[in-house]
Amino acid sequence: GAVVSQHPSWVICKSGTSVKIECRSLDFQATTMFWYRQFPKQSLMLMATSNEGSKATYEQGVEKDKFLINHASLTLSTLTVTSAHPEDSSFYICSASPGPGQGSQPQHFGDGTRLSIL
Amino acid sequence: GIQVEQSPPDLILQEGANSTLRCNFSDSVNNLQWFHQNPWGQLINLFYIPSGTKQNGRLSATTVATERYSLLYISSSQTTDSGVYFCAVGPRGSTLGRLYFGRGTQLTVWP
Numbered sequence: 610g611a612v613v614s615q616h617p618s619w620v621i622c623k624s625g626t627s628v629k630i631e632c633r634s635l636d637f638q639a640t641t642m643f644w645y646r647q648f649p650k651q652s653l654m655l656m657a658t659s660n661e662g663s664k665a666t667y668e669q670g671v672e673k674d675k676f677l678i679n680h681a682s683l684t685l686s687t688l689t690v691t692s693a694h695p696e697d698s699s700f701y702i703c704s705a706s707p708g709p710g711q712g713s714q715p716q717h718f719g720d721g722t723r724l725s726i727l
Numbered sequence: 728g729i730q731v732e733q734s735p736p737d738l739i740l741q742e743g744a745n746s747t748l749r750c751n752f753s754d755s756v757n758n759l760q761w762f763h764q765n766p767w768g769q770l771i772n773l774f775y776i777p778s779g780t781k782q783n784g785r786l787s788a789t790t791v792a793t794e795r796y797s798l799l800y801i802s803s804s805q806t807t808d809s810g811v812y813f814c815a816v817g818p819r820g821s822t823l824g825r826l827y828f829g830r831g832t833q834l835t836v837w838p
Contacts, residue, residue: 641823647768652813653828700768704826712821713757715775721768 610636613705615719623727624695630688630722632659632703638683639705643716644676647700656701659686693726700724729754729818733829740804740836748799748832750814758817758826759790761799765810773799773812804836 612635620628632642640661645653657678658666665678675697677689686705690697702721706714730753740746750759761773774781774788776797781788785804790797801808811833815826 643825645828652830653815655825655827658823658825702768702770704824706824712817712824713777714824715758715760715772716815716817716824716826717772718762718770721770723768 611707611715611717612636613703613717613719615703615722617722618720619723619725621725621727622693625692626726628690628693628724630690630701630703630724632686632688632705632719634684634705634707634717637705637707639686640683640708642680642686642703642705644678644686644688645702645704647702647721653702657688690724693724695726698724698726729756729816729827731814731816731827731829733812733814733832735832736830737833738835740834742805742836742838744804744836745800745802746804746834748801748812748814748834750797750799750816750829752795752797752814752816754795755819756792756795756816757819757821758815758824759797760815760826761788761797762813762815763808763810764813764831770813801834804834806836806838809834809836 614633642659659680680686704716704718732751763771778792811831814829
């Protein structure tokens, strides 16, 4: 149980393109999902917390207008990288856990999306 | 936020050797997870272990919450164990589940 699916797994696109990444909880509902970013040879850093039915909470230094998050249902959160540029190239990965009490449960991660902007 | 330190940063072993990876954290936690990130980037959840000891095959983990550290033991290492091992913690009092990651331990196992 507790499977998180992320799509697509790999994206290569031209500079200026907008890219949408989906994160789905397949067998549970998640009021909160998390989006992390990982640059090569580095650790995972939280970008934003996605809240079902309300605005996302962004970490300091993350541009809200660049990284649009929509959490319109209890099983789907999307991250849209708008007008992507080469510096946005990175590995993006989402996580979620069944509620209630997500703070005391394991987080389940998607397989990640490798984004390459040419 | 809570600080997470992992050691060693790099570890090179010959197949069959045993190893211990350490994770220190700066505050009380509700959640502690060990992950193995494979070459494709997938995070494989090894243990959910905010306290106590668990074993799964050749792997085991111990978290001493009162002393704010966790250990991951790998016995009889295999080449497929290579990759980056991350420790991630969720602070006590956090209700949502965000994790803070350490910098990881890069493990290379040679045949």
